[in-house]
Amino acid sequence: MEVGRVATLAALALANLPVRPFRVRETIRLIGFIGVDSLPIVLLSGLFTGAVFTVESYEAFRLFGAQGLVGGTVGVALTRELAPTLTGLLVAGRAGSALAAELGSMRVTEQIDALHAMAVDPVNYLVKPRVIAATLSVPLLTALFDAVGIAGSYAVAHWELHLSDPEFWIRLRAWVDWADIEAGLIKGTAFGFVIGVVACSRGYHTEGGARGVGLATTQAVVISSVTLLVLNYFIALALAEST
Amino acid sequence: MIDVVTGFAAAIRFEGVTKAFGSHVVLRNLDLLVPRGAITFLIGRSGTGKSVTLKHIMGLMRPDSGRIFVGDDEITAMRERELRATRNRFGMVFQHAALFDSMDVFDNVAFPLREHSRDSEAKVRSRVLDLLASVGLKGAERRAVSELSGGMRKRVGLARALVREPEFLLYDEPTTGLDPVLAAAMDQLILETQRRKPALTSLIISHDMSAVFRIADKVAMLRDGAVVVEGTPQQIRESSDPLVVQFVSGSLLGPIDASQG
Missing domain, CATH: 3.40.50.300 (P-loop containing nucleotide triphosphate hydrolases)
Structure with a gap:
């Protein structure tokens, strides 16, 4: 039933894309909330993810004298996997929960019924801008996670592990190509869409007062996080087959 | 009939x-x-x-x-x-007013007009202020919905329901x-x-x-x-x-x- 509800809302949101009003101002506001406001946690997480991955992989590579592989390994792991997945999970936790709670409380306080009563389509007014904002924000945050993650990795390699610059950058440049970055951005886009649709669906279909809002919020985070991890595998599989 | x-x-x-x-x-x-x-x-x-x-x-x-x-x-x-x-x-006045808590009083009442009419902002403004005055809420237009008492909320709800005649x-x-x-x-x-x-x-x-x-x-x-x-x-x-x-x-x-x- 949950899958059906989410799929129906996703279809309605997509069908609503060309329907006026386009809600540009509201969408920009929501990109601010979902994207810009998530910057601190995404940048901080990116920095330390790059850093810790560098420390751990350096230890492993050092055992057989291949420290030079650290930059390339970290680069590929970050761009293809860690950046989109961790960004998705962070946004699901921070913004997905807030979207579900907002729509949930609008449902239980009859604000969504009021929209219907005023002949305003709640999918157009509430769901469409949120889904668009999430779908655009997550890949952009993913790209920033990439950049900051590599910066964190470089900082540790340079100052902590004393790798020479060529050792770090040559493999990174050789191994990480556009396809890796693109894979991450494709995943980020898909994850953003999932977070937007799941959060809106859980909020929109909230039942039963304050407890219902709490439940919707938790479910939005859990369902979108798990969906995102499962989807990650299938996108990786599809991308591997297409190359 | x-x-x-x-x-x-x-x-x-x-x-x-x-x-x-x-x-x-x-x-x-x-x-x-x-x-x-x-x-x-x-x-x-x-x-x-x-x-x-x-x-x-x-x-x-x-x-x-x-x-x-x-x-x-x-x-x-x-x-x-x-x-x-x-x-x-139709206009509908909800039991708990169902006002949009993300907006102030003015924007709540103006909402149906902004959604459905192409009226200028000046026209919307004069209509909303007139209605707020008629429900006894003159001067309350920039107050947050969360600050309002139950009675005031219902009056804002009535103004919102009436705004499109x-x-x-x-x-x-x-x-x-x-x-x-x-x-x-x-x-x-x-x-x-x-x-x-x-x-x-x-x-x-x-x-x-x-x-x-x-x-x-x-x-x-x-x-x-x-x-x-x-x-x-x-x-x-x-x-x-x-x-x-x-x-x-x-x-x-x-x-x-x-x-x-």
Whole structure:
């Protein structure tokens, strides 16, 4: 039933894309909330993810004298996997929960019924801008996670592990190509869409007062996080087959 | 069709409407006539189907069987797009006001205009300020919804419902939760609104009997999803029907079992 509800809302949101009003101002506001406001946690997480991955992989590579592989390994792991997945999970936790709670409380306080009563389509007014904002924000945050993650990795390699610059950058440049970055951005886009649709669906279909809002919020985070991890595998599989 | 109680033409008409949720039948072959240009009260205990009736009029719910007419249009035969157009003819005052808490008072009242009309912001502004003044909220336009008292919220809700000059005004328990003085003030506001626009059709869901005797033109009492009694407030007051007598007096003794529902 949950899958059906989410799929129906996703279809309605997509069908609503060309329907006026386009809600540009509201969408920009929501990109601010979902994207810009998530910057601190995404940048901080990116920095330390790059850093810790560098420390751990350096230890492993050092055992057989291949420290030079650290930059390339970290680069590929970050761009293809860690950046989109961790960004998705962070946004699901921070913004997905807030979207579900907002729509949930609008449902239980009859604000969504009021929209219907005023002949305003709640999918157009509430769901469409949120889904668009999430779908655009997550890949952009993913790209920033990439950049900051590599910066964190470089900082540790340079100052902590004393790798020479060529050792770090040559493999990174050789191994990480556009396809890796693109894979991450494709995943980020898909994850953003999932977070937007799941959060809106859980909020929109909230039942039963304050407890219902709490439940919707938790479910939005859990369902979108798990969906995102499962989807990650299938996108990786599809991308591997297409190359 | 003419309403026999008031002698006015029918504005909203239910013909044999039945609605069930699972095995629970909420509306049972309901026949109801709401006259144009008058204030009609739909009374009855909680859970007798009053709110469900309102949702059917707005097309927010569809009956399992039966037909509903708004004017001459059968809304039960309409698709969602036509229903949305019909909803433009309605204003609704929600029980808890259902104001958008992300907006201030002004933006709440302006919302339906901004969504549906191409009026200039200056025109919207003068309309909204006029309406806020008429519901006694002059100077409150920039206040946050969360700062408002229950009575103020309901008045903002009324202003929002009136902003597009609806033909039909539906109130869901407009005085519930208000103290007796505020409730009387709300009744007065409903009456003034009606007098200012004589063609307006007002339907009020309530169990506030003092409001019924103050401002109603017609009263219909629901029980188990059907109208059991209807008439003018005078007829209701003078009724010897034990059901009505018990409901009006709020007595525990009578055909209504207080432990049921």
